[in-house]
Amino acid sequence: NCVVPQLKLDLEEVKSLLKIVKRKRIRDLLEKEKAKLEKELQEPSEAAQGELMEVEKPAAVVAPISSGYTVKISNYGWDQSDKFVKIYITLTGVHQIPVENVQVQFTERSFNLLVKDLNGKNYSMLVNNLLNPITVEGSSRKVKTDMVLVMCKKKAERKWEYLTLVEKRSKEKEKPSFNDNSDPSEGLMNILKKMYEEGDDEMKRTINKAWVESREKQATGNMEL
Secondary structure, eight states: OOHHHHHHHHHHHHHHHHHHOOOHHHHHHHHHHHHHHHHHHHSOOHHHHHHIIIIIHHHHOOOOOOSSOEEEOOOOEEEEOSSEEEEEEEOTTGGGSOGGGEEEEEETTEEEEEEEEETTEEEEEEEOSBSSOEEEEEEEEEEETTEEEEEEEESSOOOOSSSBHHHHHHHHHHSOSSOTTSOHHHHHHHHHHHHHHHSOHHHHHHHHHHHHHHHHHHHHHHHHO
């Protein structure tokens, strides 16, 4: 069976990576993968091997990239159901290459798509920091006419407002800190308050001075009336 030698090679590579990585999060991910590979080597079963061929083999057993350069995929669409987040990538002619040339590696918070030797080029798409955790074992990919469908199985059946945490933070930063329909002077006060809280001593003195002068002008205007 060709699966066992490949598992051994994967295990050796994970062990090599563990010797050089320093970040705790990456080490934890590699330790989990190492334990998983060791378990599969000790207790191989037809069911486990079938699942490996179906879902994980494309992730772990990456053949050498063929000649030609790699194009990073930036255009895609996504949708969701109760159980899956679905990412649609349009690649003309992808259904005509061997299905094993389309590989996806999943982790709890990312996926990495590699399409090899499509019209003399390779295509890759790495999405990190997914909004919510996914289940690696339940995630997969499908090749359709001129399209790759990446299916990330949700760990919890809830609606995703965004695909990634980065997208969420970016959109939240764009939101105004005050209501557009509110009094404009109230919006200005909110901005001044934020500047005061975040500013240094010089900034605070400048804002205080502007505030006092503004109050004095208002008082003078009321007296003239």
